[in-house]
Amino acid sequence: MSTRDAVSDLIRGNIDAIILCTLSGGDSYGYEILKEVASTSQGAYEMKEPSLYTSLKRLEKQGFVQSYWGDETQGARRKYYRITDTGAHELDEAIERWVRVRDIIDRLLKQKGEDR
Template identity: 75%
Template sequence: MASRDAVSDLVRGNIDAIILQTLSGGDSYGYEILKEVATASKGTYELKEPSLYTSLKRLEKQACIEGYWGDETQGARRKYYRITDDGRQELQEATARWIHVREIIDRLLHVDGGER
């Protein structure tokens, strides 16, 4: 059985797509993204803050997302992120890549539904 680290490694390779998927549902800020990923994975994967912020910086540099400061009247200011058209395109391509790779692995492991 795969260790939790092996599963985390597989998920970690898709963090950008996971964040883009999360932002496709609406603008969000760091902590909220972390909570959404934990909820969507039903608690089986916890995205770490350093990984999140590294990915957000990379996605912002690639123009897949845009960051902007919120105008909170109470508490600390939050940086929000929104997905761009380029980000939507990247999410679509990343999803297609994932489906293709999953189909290959299913065939190689002779998983039900995978061709032999």
């Protein structure tokens, strides 16, 4: 497995939290979310459309996001997504889980690194 694939796998395991975090900055539509993720990661990660929309459907079913149609006067109508209060709570918990896991991995890898 290439390094890039391994990094993408780790990120994919946190895609719901990444989307919730992006939406915590304000309502957004699919393409805009994809651009924000790429920009925030400084181009190191580009989420794929199927992953985004699969996650958004799951998050909506769980009550973490709500969708609504925009009222654009030009171009195609866009479906916007907003984080719910329940979604904001889930984001807080996801961040806590990530920090706990990161701390454990840091300790485990630091141990190995100190042996060198």
